[in-house]
Amino acid sequence: MSERPLVVIIGPTASGKSSLAMRLAEQYGGEIISADSRAIYKDLDIGTAKPSQADQALVKHWGLDIVEPGDRFTAADFKQYANQKIKEIRSRNKTPFLVGGSGMYVDAVTLDYTFSGGYDQAGRDRLESMTTEQLQLYCSKNNITIPENDQNKRYLIRAIERKNVVGNKRNKPIENCIIVGITTDRQVLRQRIEQRAAQLFDQGMIEEAIAAGQKYGWDNEAMTGNIYKLVRQYTSDDITHQQLVSSFITLDWRLAKRQLTWMKRNKFINWLSLAEAELYLNRELASE
């Protein structure tokens, strides 16, 4: 019997990829690796629309709750983690599903990114204390190529840390993987985002966010996700509840668009509607 394929399902937030993956994994004996840069954090469950406990009981999920907000976990860490899990899942003779909206996480795995130039925290702290202009100056003095977007402080810092060493990636996906992207009509996606927002608020998203903010503080990367920065403003009375709700939908919508902008660059994604994707993957998996 040949090795089980890696099934990759990507798409913007609220496109329905998670529930599709659930159905398929349940039917064909799979385990799901979440490729979501926010769901990796503990205690951010509702706000990141994590799979429910019931779903997690039915199908084994990975990539959830691996670190606490405030801890550092990068795309490079994810690649290593996911590859390890894929190997383990296959060794159990089950089908690995890589599912999520963090395009860079998915590409890191499927295009086998070679990350270059790590960082040390002391150096990072020093660079972060510099202004954008100082960083640009540092680059030109040290023959470091300034990123196309020279106003982006994070990219300037990374350019300095990488010292002109550019990471590699494969020019085609890794072997034995099926990559499907979920397309959704613009209007429909917008509606889905609105409907899901209503559900998340009902489930107590605000209360969860407040609790997380109190426990971990608001000033860490995990808390820059859509709902958290809004709840922070809400708790300090800068915005009303109504503004909170509508801004959340706006941020989610923009997130979806940015996700698609990234994913569009990957030429190896088989873009299908939710229904088509389900048919297609059912055929593929049934023939295994």
Added chain:
RNA sequence: GCUGGAAUCGUGUAGUGGCAAUCACAUCAGACUGUAAAUCUGACGCCUUUCGGCUUCGCAGGUUCGAGUCCUGCUUCCAGCA
């Protein structure tokens, strides 16, 4: 009914009589390999690929070389007084 204030891009705003006119939000497009739900860039009255052209600041007039800005009338809204 009287008095005062207001009317500028989808929204909220800036605008000493002198360049389509500030800023924010929203919108749209884009970049992005170790924070990626992050971070950052561009467009945003209309036409034009560019140069450039055209029409604009409630409506109608007026003053002026020149009006979003000053004057008159009107309309609508807000506040105070009746």
